[in-house]
Amino acid sequence: MTDQTSWVASAQGDTDFPIQNLPYGVFDDGNGARMGVAIGDMILDVAKVDHGLPADLFAEPAWNRVMEAGPEIWAKLRARLTELLSDEGHKSAVEPHLVPQSGAKMLMPFRVTEYTDFYAGKNHATNVGTIFRGPENALPANWLSIPIGYNGRASSVVVSGTPVIRPNGQVKGPNEELPRFAPSARFDIELEFGAIVGQPSEGMISVSQADEMIFGYVLLNDWSARDIQAWEYVPLGPFQSKATATTISPWIVTKAALEPFRVNTPERERELLPYLREPGPMNYDIKLEVALRPEGGEEAVISRTNTSMLYYSAAQQLAHHTTSGCPMRAGDLLGSGTISGTEKDSRGSLLELSWSGKEPLELPDGTTRSFIEDGDTLTLRGAAQGKGYRIGFGDCTGQVLPARALPDWAKE
Amino acid sequence: MTDQTSWVASAQGDTDFPIQNLPYGVFDDGNGARMGVAIGDMILDVAKVDHGLPADLFAEPAWNRVMEAGPEIWAKLRARLTELLSDEGHKSAVEPHLVPQSGAKMLMPFRVTEYTDFYAGKNHATNVGTIFRGPENALPANWLSIPIGYNGRASSVVVSGTPVIRPNGQVKGPNEELPRFAPSARFDIELEFGAIVGQPSEGMISVSQADEMIFGYVLLNDWSARDIQAWEYVPLGPFQSKATATTISPWIVTKAALEPFRVNTPERERELLPYLREPGPMNYDIKLEVALRPEGGEEAVISRTNTSMLYYSAAQQLAHHTTSGCPMRAGDLLGSGTISGTEKDSRGSLLELSWSGKEPLELPDGTTRSFIEDGDTLTLRGAAQGKGYRIGFGDCTGQVLPARALPDWAKE
Known part of the structure; x- marks a missing residue:
């Protein structure tokens, strides 16, 4: 896994967000707040791709529902995101849903309960x-x-x-x-x-x-x-x-x-x-x-x-x-x-x-x-x-x- | 207002809940959790009566939405409840929505934010x-x-x-x-x-x-x-x-x-x-x-x-x-x-x-x-x-x- 690479060019080399990271945030690029995954200098608009999970996990711009879904779902999502962003076969379907980080405002990634x-x-x-x-x-x-x-x-x-x-x-x-x-x-x-x-x-x-x-x-x-x-x-x-x-x-x-x-x-x-x-x-x-x-x-x-x-x-x-x-x-x-x-x-x-x-x-x-x-x-x-x-x-x-x-x- | 009385008999005399009180709770009498108002030894199932406010304030069993609606709504609701429970003319419409406190379990009246x-x-x-x-x-x-x-x-x-x-x-x-x-x-x-x-x-x-x-x-x-x-x-x-x-x-x-x-x-x-x-x-x-x-x-x-x-x-x-x-x-x-x-x-x-x-x-x-x-x-x-x-x-x-x-x- 450590030498895995992404087809997103900016995810190679000097980046905080290689394919090994895939952190979760909430962004707004002017088209409303959505859940995103950082890859290189881009953000994947995760609800838009074939993530394989129930859509309601992504229905509000906060990662709380995914958290509540539990460790098995956490593992499934990460495996699927890794696949989508490393396997060239998914590039054409996924690439349209990448948004540049430079044009997006980051929002609170989750509702802080306490x-x-x-x-x-x-x-x-x-x-x-x-x-x-x-x-x-x-x-x-x-x-x-x-x-x-x-x-x-x-x-x-x-x-x-x-x-x-x-x-x-x-x-x-x-x-x-x-x-x-x-x-x-x-x-x-x-x-x-x-x-x-x-x-x-x-x-x-x-x-x-x-x-x-x-x-x-x-x-x-x-x-x-x-x-x-x-x-x-x-x-x-x-x-x-x-x-x-x-x-x-x-x-x-x-x-x-x-x-x-x-x-x-x-x-x-x-x-x-x-x-x-x-x-x-x-x-x-x-x-x-x-x-x-x-x-x-x-x-x-x-x-x-x-x-x-x-x-x-x-x-x-x-x-x-x-x-x-x-x-x-x-x-x-x-x-x-x-x-x-x-x-x-x-x-x-x-x-x-x-x-x-x-x-x-x-x-x-x-x-x-x-x-x-x-x-x-x-x-x-x-x-x-x-x-x-x-x-x-x-x-x-x-x-x-x-x-x-x-x-x-x-x-x- | 202090000598006002209710047509609910138990709201007179030795009670914590006369017409002057009208406190807010959430109860379950076996038919699900609902928002209620105490009057004598009864609970008014408030969403069921003609309270004159938007129904979505009573759509979930917690008083938070009413709180959020603000002091004008608080005053309106209290005035209307006082009217409904003191004016004999409302008795026939309201009485079917009274539930005995003795048969109800009380739940948390609101979601504690912090x-x-x-x-x-x-x-x-x-x-x-x-x-x-x-x-x-x-x-x-x-x-x-x-x-x-x-x-x-x-x-x-x-x-x-x-x-x-x-x-x-x-x-x-x-x-x-x-x-x-x-x-x-x-x-x-x-x-x-x-x-x-x-x-x-x-x-x-x-x-x-x-x-x-x-x-x-x-x-x-x-x-x-x-x-x-x-x-x-x-x-x-x-x-x-x-x-x-x-x-x-x-x-x-x-x-x-x-x-x-x-x-x-x-x-x-x-x-x-x-x-x-x-x-x-x-x-x-x-x-x-x-x-x-x-x-x-x-x-x-x-x-x-x-x-x-x-x-x-x-x-x-x-x-x-x-x-x-x-x-x-x-x-x-x-x-x-x-x-x-x-x-x-x-x-x-x-x-x-x-x-x-x-x-x-x-x-x-x-x-x-x-x-x-x-x-x-x-x-x-x-x-x-x-x-x-x-x-x-x-x-x-x-x-x-x-x-x-x-x-x-x-x-x-």
Whole structure:
């Protein structure tokens, strides 16, 4: 399979979307929103070809119905798409249904049922803990036992390309007695890996069952207002600081496409309880980077890391999510938490990269950044490198716009 | 309007559902799930009568479409239902569409889009803070400035009557070095008031706008595993400890029915930021009680309090929810947080009633309770007392069943 090729010319060579990938998205080329599959620099209008599945799976522009149809259908669809796009015999029937990516706007690929954000990156948790509590208490006592997670806000999940308006909120500086209502001055990114739950559960499930329930993965930027977060998060966790927007990449890369890139989670520093032990490799080897482009300026890559840095896999996160009997549903989105490597230039947030503003980043244009400035565009990219091909996610990007002016009733 | 009467005989006298109430639910009497309105001990099968609204508002058994239709439609429907059920001239046409409540099963009255739980009861926050951190640090520093909230899990919201299975989870006693995976031994209730958002928002809204967006209210029991919570909640808040179930009462009591019972929130102990100030009374005077019935035993009321104890109204909670630009949608459910009065017998959780197990409650059968035992049925009740009538919510009840046996892969 790895040396398979497509009759779509642009699917060869330097592309995120070779025949080995076939990720799922929703696009609009001016003729309405439809479900699409990326191949090279084109999009296959999947409902229009002889896909061999019930038409109602493609009746609304969202991949939820395909998810709900289950793993056998997922495998059938992928096999059929591979056949249609690699076998020259199908070219004449399929080619009319290819649309150039350059002329299409990407929309949300699925309806997010609920959104949960984890904290599964150990270097990130250690860095943040060191910044806020000092190196001796960096990692919370439960961190090595629990894939810590909290519920996020599904209504704020947006697709790559959506502008992000800097939030207003309650902030209080360390030397201020009372909070003010003001635009966030410490607005940040979080480089994350998002897992999409494709099947429902009732009761507690194992890590293996969890892995089977996952439909695919996206890159995920959990925009975070650090100053709002610092004032609001004790004792019940982040709320408005994380509710402005969470951006996901436009293509769902299927679990099947990532199979060759499975790796083990890092060695355990504390033995896990049995329900969290993995029977095989469930982490992935995917190179990640973060780029920052000032308005009208030049893009600079400010961080490079890898999903393999995650201490807990998405399957472990999902298994833990069900321990209390919490029902999971198709379309649930699980963010991994920020992924940071061990080196300074591999950190997945500006909070860490600028060490809470103490060591501002220098950009090629001579300006510096502690946190995001208005007009900045932040882009996450990721790809797994196979032999002679690359499984890419497409850009996960968003430009930050100035905060909304305060309405009169919110002014002091 | 307050001395209006219905031609339905049971809607007079001792009933939660007089003509002044007219709450909305979904019922199944064996002939399928339908939208209903409670009147006395009957349910009006609303889609069957001449309600004067587009039929598609009643096409699926959930009140979301009516919510989405907006406040003018809410007012029209309520006026028409009042007319149909009070004017004798409609009796012959309407009476055939009344179904006895005793023969109907109540279902979820609406699809919960997302669920947020607040912490808006000051006595509760003070009690919990005192138990966990001592009286000098009882209230978090932000509490008097922010209606603290966190995102809950919508998939776990169930209707009154649904059994609740005691959760398993990671627990660690204060003298244990490592966590165990075990059934929760400190399973608890939380007596709350739930607000249902009936209209969407984009960007930040005022407290007045928030009040207008609220469709109605329910009683809400946010079942909580205190031992799981204690181990998991630092630093990102409660997660699996609150994801087993949240029970709501079966009838949505409309905001309109509660208008006569508006009261001011308690006096501010710290001036609020302007965006949180209320232009008028947005709290309610609703008497609440909690009852506990051991399996096969006698029910005892273990707490009595009032929604007026809330420091922040639902409108304030909702306004704060939108500060970051977080989009709200019809069907969002906001729990108030536990409502406790100032006296010992007015506390809204067993954690407070038994002071974390140090002062177990004595029940009429001679047994004691620190937390919930298997087989116990916990019931919340609430009603606003008008002149000659009562606006009730119906029971919000659930029996706790033993934890599921651990699967082999979860055993040590």
